[in-house]
Amino acid sequence: MAGLVAVLYGTAAYGVTLVALLYLIGFTGNLVVPKSIDSGAIGPVLASIVIDVLLIGVFAIQHSVMARQGFKRWWTRIVPASVERSTYVLFASFALLLLYWQWQPIPTPVWTVNHPVAAGALDAVFWLGWVVLVVSTFLLNHFELFGLSQVFMHLFGKQPPEAKFRTPLLYRYVRHPIYLGILLAVWATPAMTVGHLVYSLGITAYILIGIQLEEHDLIQQFGNRYRRYRRHAAMLVPLSCRSFAASHDADI
Numbered sequence: 001m002a003g004l005v006a007v008l009y010g011t012a013a014y015g016v017t018l019v020a021l022l023y024l025i026g027f028t029g030n031l032v033v034p035k036s037i038d039s040g041a042i043g044p045v046l047a048s049i050v051i052d053v054l055l056i057g058v059f060a061i062q063h064s065v066m067a068r069q070g071f072k073r074w075w076t077r078i079v080p081a082s083v084e085r086s087t088y089v090l091f092a093s094f095a096l097l098l099l100y101w102q103w104q105p106i107p108t109p110v111w112t113v114n115h116p117v118a119a120g121a122l123d124a125v126f127w128l129g130w131v132v133l134v135v136s137t138f139l140l141n142h143f144e145l146f147g148l149s150q151v152f153m154h155l156f157g158k159q160p161p162e163a164k165f166r167t168p169l170l171y172r173y174v175r176h177p178i179y180l181g182i183l184l185a186v187w188a189t190p191a192m193t194v195g196h197l198v199y200s201l202g203i204t205a206y207i208l209i210g211i212q213l214e215e216h217d218l219i220q221q222f223g224n225r226y227r228r229y230r231r232h233a234a235m236l237v238p239l240s241c242r243s244f245a246a247s248h249d250a251d252i
């Protein structure tokens with residue numbers, strides 16, 4: 001019975017996360033959704049900036065704190081380990097939904113690209129970012145990242161496998177392709193506004209800090225394998241064509 005409840009909870013959390021992520025595309029690109037980054041009632045600029053920064057802060061703190069190994073050890077004394085990841089993605093989705101709801105638009109233009117080819121290129125990079133993000137979740141392990149594997153393993157009485165160090169495809173060149181995808185999507189726009197700039201700067205700061213915390217944990221988890229990986233693969237921007245693959249087989 002407990003296994004079935006965990007599966008229902010995990011599936012619901014996955015559904016909410018998919019909706020929140022789909023909405024994120026519309027929110028960031030001012031596409032389709034009723035409330036986007038540049039739409040809604042306009043308030044005083046300074047108050048809007050403070051509120052928007054706080055909203056990004058809520059997401060960043062939830063995402064960073066709940067992802068730490070120490071927090072997970074404490075948290076799994078309260079919630080069953082099988083639903084720890086589902087709870088994490090559910091809380092992250094709530095933080096995103098709060099951001100969409102309370103976001104204060106500041107539509108003053110920062111840059112506007114009118115040339116159709118240049119604007120089209122920026123739109124293409126925006127979509128490329130989302131494709132990189134989604135593909136990378138599958139490269140790493142989509143269903144584990146979003147907590148579904150854990151609840152089904154629990155249902156079938158299996159222990160979750162040990163976390164595996166993986167470097168497939170994009171991960172051979174870049175250590176954080178999911179974050180790279182987000183950065184492409186939040187910066188590539190033909191119509192940058194002050195509100196969108198606050199959003200892009202906030203998310204970039206969160207990603208740069210988040211990477212430090214995540215890599216600290218990955219070194220604890222995988223030791224010298226991750227240290228070696230750091231020497232061979234770029235953090236975010238693959239400036240040279242060097243891949244981790246060349247050194248990979250000999251080292252691991």
Ligand SMILES: C[S@@+](CC[C@H](N)C(=O)[O-])C[C@H]1O[C@@H](n2cnc3c(N)ncnc32)[C@H](O)[C@@H]1O
Pocket residue numbers: 136140145164165166167171175176177178179180214218
């Ligand atoms: C939201 S994912 C982001 C992964 C990566 N930072 C990226 O941008 O593609 C975070 C999870 O991925 C795991 N992770 C990151 N790099 C990994 C790797 N090379 N192999 C296995 N797990 C990894 C972390 O331990 C963490 O649980």
